[in-house]
Amino acid sequence: MKKTVALKVNGVERSADVEARTTLLDMIREQFNLTGAKLGCDIQVCGACTLLVDGKPVSACSVLAVDVDGCEILTVEGLSKKHRLDPLQEAFMEFGALQCGYCTSGFILTAKALLDECPQPSEQQIRDYLAGNFCRCGCYQEIMQAIKNVAGIGSEE
Amino acid sequence: MRNFDYLEPTTVAEACALLKQHAGEAKVFAGGSHLTILMKQGLYEPKSLVNIKKIPELKGIQYDAKEGLTIGALVTHRELETSALVKEKFPVLCEAEREVANIRVRNMGTVGGNLASGEPLTDLSQIFISLDGKAKIIGPDGQRIIPVEELFLDFYTTSLAEDEILTQVEIPPLPARSGIEYIRFSSSSVVDKPSAGVAVCLMLETSSEAVQAARIVLGCVGATPVRARRAEGFITGKKLTLELAKEAGGIASQECSPTSDLRGSEQYKRAIVGTLVKRAAEKAYERARTLPSLGEG
Numbered sequence: 191m192k193k194t195v196a197l198k199v200n201g202v203e204r205s206a207d208v209e210a211r212t213t214l215l216d217m218i219r220e221q222f223n224l225t226g227a228k229l230g231c232d233i234q235v236c237g238a239c240t241l242l243v244d245g246k247p248v249s250a251c252s253v254l255a256v257d258v259d260g261c262e263i264l265t266v267e268g269l270s271k272k273h274r275l276d277p278l279q280e281a282f283m284e285f286g287a288l289q290c291g292y293c294t295s296g297f298i299l300t301a302k303a304l305l306d307e308c309p310q311p312s313e314q315q316i317r318d319y320l321a322g323n324f325c326r327c328g329c330y331q332e333i334m335q336a337i338k339n340v341a342g343i344g345s346e347e
Numbered sequence: 348m349r350n351f352d353y354l355e356p357t358t359v360a361e362a363c364a365l366l367k368q369h370a371g372e373a374k375v376f377a378g379g380s381h382l383t384i385l386m387k388q389g390l391y392e393p394k395s396l397v398n399i400k401k402i403p404e405l406k407g408i409q410y411d412a413k414e415g416l417t418i419g420a421l422v423t424h425r426e427l428e429t430s431a432l433v434k435e436k437f438p439v440l441c442e443a444e445r446e447v448a449n450i451r452v453r454n455m456g457t458v459g460g461n462l463a464s465g466e467p468l469t470d471l472s473q474i475f476i477s478l479d480g481k482a483k484i485i486g487p488d489g490q491r492i493i494p495v496e497e498l499f500l501d502f503y504t505t506s507l508a509e510d511e512i513l514t515q516v517e518i519p520p521l522p523a524r525s526g527i528e529y530i531r532f533s534s535s536s537v538v539d540k541p542s543a544g545v546a547v548c549l550m551l552e553t554s555s556e557a558v559q560a561a562r563i564v565l566g567c568v569g570a571t572p573v574r575a576r577r578a579e580g581f582i583t584g585k586k587l588t589l590e591l592a593k594e595a596g597g598i599a600s601q602e603c604s605p606t607s608d609l610r611g612s613e614q615y616k617r618a619i620v621g622t623l624v625k626r627a628a629e630k631a632y633e634r635a636r637t638l639p640s641l642g643e644g
Contacts, residue, residue: 193353210353210396213383233384234452235538246425246454252383253455256353257398300450322449322538 195259199224200268208255215239215250218265226266226295230324237323240296241265245307247300266295269302278302281336289327297323301337311341348386352395359512362399363487366510369395375512376400377421380448380456381464405459405514410436415519420459420512425450427458437478437518439546443470443529449538459513462495465503465571468540468610472499473566474529476574477546480518486511499571524551524559526634528627531567532619534610541567542610545599545623547631549587556586556636563595563624568605568616575599578624587632595628596621 192207199222206221218224218241227250230238234249241250242264269276278298281287288294297320304311304319311319316337325333338344354373356362366373372394376382385391399405405421408430416436418427427433428444447453447470461471462482475495482495487510495516498505507513521527531544544566552559561582563575578599582591605616 191350191352209350211348211350211386232387234380234448237449237451240451243454247451248455249380249451252380252387254353254379254383257379257400303450318445319450322451 193256193259195255197258197260198262200263200265206255210254210256212255213251214241214243214248214253214255214258214263217255218250218263224265224267227299228292228295230292235322235324236293237296237300238293240299240323242299242303245303247303264299264302266298269298276302277340278305278337281340282333285332285336285339287329287332287336288325289329293323293325293327297325297333301340305337305341309341310343313338313343316341348383349389349392351393354395354397355401356397356399357401357403359399359402359404359485359514362397362402362512363485363510365395365397366512367487369397370509373397373509375463377460377463378423378455378457379460380452381460381466399512405512408432412520415517418458418516418518420457420463420514420516422458424448424453424456424458424461428453437521437527439474439527439529440471443474443531446470446531446537448540458516462498462516463505463507463513465499465501465505467502467570467572468567470529470531470541470544470566473544473546473564473572474527475516475518476572477527477529477548477562477564478518478521479548479562480516482513483515483517484511485514490514492517496572496574502570522550524553524635525549526631526636526638528630528634530623530627530630532623534615540610543567543605543616543619543623545620545627547624547627549582549628549631549635551632551635557584558582558587558632559584561628563599563628565599565603565620565624567610568603568620570604573603575602575624577602582628587628589625589629592625592628592632593621596623596625599624 196205228238230236239251374393376396409417480495527548529546531541534542546564548562550560561579566572578595600617600621
């Protein structure tokens with residue numbers, strides 16, 4: 191038995207027929223072919239599958255697609271505007287805030303949610319907000335530098 | 348994950364009726380942060396999920412000078428963390444929420460789900476119990492209000508019947524000359540579940556600095572949160588000193604039943620409990636002495 195889910199994905203009205211057990215991550219990756227968000231731990235710990243639902247970061251691996259009916263979803267593919275990357279994406283490149291890139295979509299979306307909520311966060315606020323995103327390449331310093339740069343915080347310690 | 352029917356009632360009565368109709372085969376679904384994991388792992392295979400998120404009366408946070416704080420079951424961890432009302436009346440809850448899991452879980456997970464899951468490695472239950480919180484429960488035959496303490500029976504087992512829904516948590520106003528502190532300790536990453544979490548709420552006598560009533564609640568160190576009643580009795584009637592707080596911690600550390608696991612050995616957790624009780628009692632005592640009118644009005 192399938193249900194039709196209608197939602198806005200990266201600003202575009204979309205719909206999909208899904209089983210009740212389909213996760214938001216599976217729907218986004220397999221039905222909408224937006225593969226920026228990755229499956230990592232599958233238990234809401236690592237942050238690789240982060241997507242923004244109505245502006246808030248969630249673990250898409252553990253959210254049911256039927257549960258976001260009517261919501262607005264932002265994926266990393268929706269960040270650039272008219273072929274211009276988001277400042278966070280630019281900063282991640284500039285500061286080399288990634289190696290393998292598996293966690294990058296989750297980090298950038300979480301940082302985006304933070305900056306939308308609080309445009310000038312303190313370093314501690316950034317650390318608290320991002321504490322649940324893991325980078326196994328260990329690019330944390332560079333990730334902090336990139337986000338602080340976009341937030342307009344000097345990197346002097 | 349095995350497939351299931353997804354039901355979306357819009358009233359509590361309708362939800363209870365559905366739960367009764369599908370008794371034994373349905374689960375209440377709110378934020379889903381607990382359930383989806385267990386379902387993916389095949390530990391729960393309900394035939395139906397009753398999503399209660401479309402029930403408006405389960406939302407929202409209210410405060411009334413007489414009744415105290417009311418937290419709807421659907422209030423998310425993040426809503427509790429960022430609520431200006433909660434910050435003013437019970438800042439301890441906001442402080443604790445800052446450390447619950449990660450931002451994604453706090454955005455989805457709900458207060459009601461946190462309690463109803465019976466998850467022992469959590470924070471809110473011990474704070475609610477220390478504040479003498481009550482749980483309001485509605486079933487097909489009406490409602491009942493019980494102390495939060497009585498919700499928890501065993502690991503992942505609560506006193507909620509299959510057709511009942513936890514609808515809200517009620518916390519009475521903090522009496523004058525009261526203070527509370529909650530401290531949790533994680534042995535690995537900051538976003539890990541706690542090894543132990545201790546809430547201490549103290550009320551002082553009106554005309555002296557002796558403790559009139561104490562509620563010391565130990566979490567994550569047993570199948571359910573437990574009150575350290577011997578430690579509570581030990582400090583009641585006394586002015587709290589560093590030595591007494593330390594001794595109370597030692598007593599409390601023997602009033603729980605931690606298991607050795609990846610978050611620490613039994614002995615280690617008992618030692619942590621002792622230290623946390625000492626620190627939380629000192630802080631709660633300090634607050635009770637210096638903030639006599641907190642929670643009034």
